[in-house]
Amino acid sequence: xxxxxxxxxxxxxxxxxxxxxxxxxxxxxxxxxxxxxxxxxxxxxxxxxxxxxxxxxxxxxxxxxxxxxxxxxxxxxxxxxxxxxxxxxxxxxxxxxxxxxxxxxxxxxxxxxxxxxxxxxxxxxxxxxxxxxxxxxxxxxxxxxxxxxxxxxxxxxxxxxxxxxxxxxxxxxxxxxxxxxxxxxxxxxxxxxxxxxxxxxxxxxxxxxxxxxxxxxxxxxxxxxxxxxxxxxxxxxxxxxxxxxxxxxxxxxxxxxxxxxxxxxxxxxxxxxxxxxxxxxxxxxxxxxxxxxxxxxxxxxxxxxxxxx
Amino acid sequence: xxxxxxxxxxxxxxxxxxxxxxxxxxxxxxxxxxxxxxxxxxxxxxxxxxxxxxxxxxxxxxxxxxxxxxxxxxxxxxxxxxxxxxxxxxxxxxxxxxxxxxxxxxxxxxxxxxxxxxxxxxxxxxxxxxxxxxxxxxxxxxxxxxxxxxxxxxxxxxxxxxxxxxxxxxxxxxxxxxxxxxxxxxxxxxxxxxxxxxxxxxxxxxxxxxxxxxxxxxxxxxxxxxxxxxxxxxxxxxxxxxxxxxxxxxxxxxxxxxxxxxxxxxxxxxxxxxxxxxxxxxxxxxxxxxxxxxxxxxxxxxxxxxxxxxxxxxxxxxxxxxxxxxxxxxxxxxxxxxxxxxxxxxxxxxxxxxxxxxxxxxxxxxxxxxxxxxxxxxxxxxxxxxxxxxxxxxxxxxxxxxxxxxxxxxxxxxxxxxxxxxxxxxxxxxxxxxxxxxxxxxxxxxxxxxxxxxxxxxxxxxxxxxxxxxxxxxxxxxxxxxxxxxxxxxxxxxxxxxxxxxxxxxxxxxxxxxxxxxxxxxxxxxxxxxxxxxxxxxxxxxx
Numbered sequence: 001x002x003x004x005x006x007x008x009x010x011x012x013x014x015x016x017x018x019x020x021x022x023x024x025x026x027x028x029x030x031x032x033x034x035x036x037x038x039x040x041x042x043x044x045x046x047x048x049x050x051x052x053x054x055x056x057x058x059x060x061x062x063x064x065x066x067x068x069x070x071x072x073x074x075x076x077x078x079x080x081x082x083x084x085x086x087x088x089x090x091x092x093x094x095x096x097x098x099x100x101x102x103x104x105x106x107x108x109x110x111x112x113x114x115x116x117x118x119x120x121x122x123x124x125x126x127x128x129x130x131x132x133x134x135x136x137x138x139x140x141x142x143x144x145x146x147x148x149x150x151x152x153x154x155x156x157x158x159x160x161x162x163x164x165x166x167x168x169x170x171x172x173x174x175x176x177x178x179x180x181x182x183x184x185x186x187x188x189x190x191x192x193x194x195x196x197x198x199x200x201x202x203x204x205x206x207x208x209x210x211x212x213x214x215x216x217x218x219x220x221x222x223x224x225x226x227x228x229x230x231x232x233x234x235x236x237x238x239x240x241x242x243x244x245x246x247x248x249x250x251x252x253x254x255x256x257x258x259x260x261x262x263x264x265x266x267x268x269x270x271x272x273x274x275x276x277x278x279x280x281x282x283x284x285x286x287x288x289x290x291x292x293x294x295x296x297x298x299x300x301x302x303x304x305x306x307x308x309x
Numbered sequence: 310x311x312x313x314x315x316x317x318x319x320x321x322x323x324x325x326x327x328x329x330x331x332x333x334x335x336x337x338x339x340x341x342x343x344x345x346x347x348x349x350x351x352x353x354x355x356x357x358x359x360x361x362x363x364x365x366x367x368x369x370x371x372x373x374x375x376x377x378x379x380x381x382x383x384x385x386x387x388x389x390x391x392x393x394x395x396x397x398x399x400x401x402x403x404x405x406x407x408x409x410x411x412x413x414x415x416x417x418x419x420x421x422x423x424x425x426x427x428x429x430x431x432x433x434x435x436x437x438x439x440x441x442x443x444x445x446x447x448x449x450x451x452x453x454x455x456x457x458x459x460x461x462x463x464x465x466x467x468x469x470x471x472x473x474x475x476x477x478x479x480x481x482x483x484x485x486x487x488x489x490x491x492x493x494x495x496x497x498x499x500x501x502x503x504x505x506x507x508x509x510x511x512x513x514x515x516x517x518x519x520x521x522x523x524x525x526x527x528x529x530x531x532x533x534x535x536x537x538x539x540x541x542x543x544x545x546x547x548x549x550x551x552x553x554x555x556x557x558x559x560x561x562x563x564x565x566x567x568x569x570x571x572x573x574x575x576x577x578x579x580x581x582x583x584x585x586x587x588x589x590x591x592x593x594x595x596x597x598x599x600x601x602x603x604x605x606x607x608x609x610x611x612x613x614x615x616x617x618x619x620x621x622x623x624x625x626x627x628x629x630x631x632x633x634x635x636x637x638x639x640x641x642x643x644x645x646x647x648x649x650x651x652x653x654x655x656x657x658x659x660x661x662x663x664x665x666x667x668x669x670x671x672x673x674x675x676x677x678x679x680x681x682x683x684x685x686x687x688x689x690x691x692x693x694x695x696x697x698x699x700x701x702x703x704x705x706x707x708x709x710x711x712x713x714x715x716x717x718x719x720x721x722x723x724x725x726x727x728x729x730x731x732x733x734x735x736x737x738x739x740x741x742x743x744x745x746x747x748x749x750x751x752x753x754x755x756x757x758x759x760x761x762x763x764x765x766x767x768x769x770x771x772x773x774x775x776x777x778x779x780x781x782x783x784x785x786x787x788x789x790x791x792x793x794x795x796x797x798x799x800x801x802x803x804x805x806x807x808x809x810x811x812x813x814x815x816x817x818x819x820x821x822x823x824x825x826x827x828x829x830x831x832x833x834x835x836x837x838x839x840x841x842x843x844x845x846x847x848x849x850x851x852x
Contacts, residue, residue: 029837029840029841030841031488031838031841031842032419032420032423032424032427032838033423033426033427033477033479033488034482034483034486034488035482035483036423036424036427038420038424
């Protein structure tokens, strides 16, 4: 639905959608015999995505010399792995996000038939004991060490798929100057900080370790274990574009227009996440896992000249 | 406006017709429709199960039929040697008969063998549709090739019958979706029928057929099937076994290098030129120079410095050793003990000695920098241990080492060219002798004695032989089992032999105590397969 009000000083659109995708391809364990190989790549599953997208545009100020234009967008999305099985192939869950060495910690993410994508499936942290060893909650609420835990003690401890995407663009024009301030953000998801999990653990020595080994994780003496201890809130808002430009009024036939600008990208990030960058993947099965090999995004500053002939 | 309508209608017309015709011309893959255009392509499909069989049937550092047949039996073991070889205790479980339904060592042979059956089923279905005369071959070729593929498939089922017993039978890829368990006796009947229906359509064994299945191989499979019939089907079939053996012995089914006869010595069947052996009947072919693929025995048997012993281009993973009881089962004047095993201080190959003093191979682990001396025990001697040792007490030099297949030197034309022998005439002689004895209440007939003596004579010098020759009173069934052990060491037969002679559950050897529970006579159906296919039933005792 699109709309425009107040002489088009306020306008926008609202979109609602629901999309069901069927015959998803996946590699299923095939009975052997009668098949030649142990897995079969075949169409079985289905996934449903639904959401709402709202875009608004307003012109709060418009005078002869000065215009302020605001664009804001917000989207919310929800997904569900509707089915993983049919009469021939039955799977009730899929696991993703295998955790790296050392230790055989398994997969970080579990998707159940009928459940959402991206759930973190882990032990619940219950503190450290006097020797600095891990304590987790067992299914019945009692505490146990890493060796006492088993699969039934794992629960959903978070989800790595961003639910909300927002953006805000402010466009200012004053005489020949123009200024753009562009914010964007993703909200409502968790991040598994594997850098803290492995590099922030004293057992990573003699390799380089994070300072948190002596700080935040000073109490911990045992090797890495996967639990909600390393799960952090991942929402953020970034100031992703600030552009200041000036357009010259040239009275010549050779040059039609000339605009000089300075622009900064990825200038600031506002987040509670303690790792390098809370912006990870939005789609796929391993969203929300901040891998150990993450390469930082650059902040950049550019000077530009736009000439029209 | 009119033009628009015309264009739009034309567009709609085209899209509508395009939507219903979904056949593709596939240019990115080879499918059965655009393959089998000449003899080369037909043979590529026919030979595939043989190269695949390298993985599961031959000496390999892989889970497969050969590994399960040897590590669960009384001649070889893969002990932990210090920091090496614990491997999640899987070799320990095999040695003590404690394997589980989720062991990869149980899952993978199943997968590999059914994979091979899948190839055969697929090839048979594809080739049935090919017009051989249109591609320069004959209808007789077609019959013979399809018969060969059926016999190869039957060989796979023969091995599954041996390992798992109660297994599903599938002859068409993909059907049925969940094949049910067939009881062992019916699997036996299926294998027998497939072999009998097809063996006489196979060509007789000749030199060009090395590595493939011929009449000789087919009758050898029948002989193996019948010698084990009492265990596998509940009914003994000694006469049928003798008949199958006679077919081969008579020469009717051909020979690899002239009429089939026993090789004159104990190394020829296993040498780098064993495609020229007179006694080999069916082997999985290897040609390192031509293909870059080497047989798997170096990785399994060789020490970390074994290349110095042979002047080879590779070392091994120091995995398998001979258990002390198996080495002691040979008399010291038995040429097989001297030739098929490495024992004592290991010398460098003469081509590798920098000086007369530099002639000893040195160790790398417990004996780092010291002479590498293989010893006939498996215990931590470097730590002052004594006694029988154990599966977790090995060192880098524990146990007599395999030297039955040798690689030659890295400069030899046939380096690492040993084919893996599946059946040889010696075994047919043993099958016949055993069947004769079993028919005779376990007592040796003169014919049985002559058959075994003909084989055993090669293992002794002329001077020693008279004292070692069997007579009808010295050749008992116990002695036959022992002699089978000595003769077929590491050939992938030992577990089946022990089961047939009734010692697999009751024998003690080295540090293995009797395992007693009859469930150990079969491997369990892998748990993974039971989960995927609800029509399968687990073997008794493993539920």
